[in-house]
Amino acid sequence: MPQYRVTQKFAKDLKLKALGSPAETQSIFDDWVIDMIRVGRRKVGMITHVHSFLTFFVPYSEIGGASEIHHATRLFLVNFLYEHGLDQYVRRAEQFFDTDTTVRYCKTDNRKLVGHMTDLKYMAEGQYQGVDFESINWDEINRYVHNTIVRLHGSQYSRPEELFVKTINSIAD
DSSP: EEEEEOOOOHHHHHTTOOOOOOOOOOOOOOOOEEEEEEEEEEEEEEEEETTOOOEEEEEEHHHHHHHHHHHHHHHHHHHHHTTTGGGGHHHHHHHHHHHHHHOEEEOOOOOHHHHHHHHHHHHHHHHHHTSOOOOOEEEEEHHHHHTTEEETTTTEEEHHHHHHHHHHHTTOO
16 A cells, blocks of 8 residues: 655645554555645646655646546656666556555655755756746656755765665565
8 A cells, every 4th residue: 555645735635634644664665755836826746755765746737636646656656667677676566556556645754854855846946947837848857856966864875766776676576
């Protein structure tokens, strides 16, 4: 069951009233944070993996609104796995995000992660600033934030893309 930690803005879009605390996760494909940003007057979902900071931006208009964001996570993740030669994990990811799977929404309790997401939002904003919404290349922006260096802890730094690939490759089948 995919777990999504949601911000207040995104919870409002989904009309969620009460949110529980995050549960322990068992899968690398689990545990995402979703936020909503505005580009002009349009809403864009920001989906970030809790452990690697791998982030995808997706306009609501491309997926049918906030309620469809969990389907977008699956599509973006599967494409990411193919692009990085991780085909052996595609089936597992598809099963995890199966369309019949129940989705769990909970509170975002990790302030450090929210801080990283804010930084990534500003970096993405620098890429689309002054560009007409219809002309924004969201795939290009996603690739840009995947390759942005983030601080993990102490003096350790990594790129979200590298960290996700390293983490998934460390999984024993």
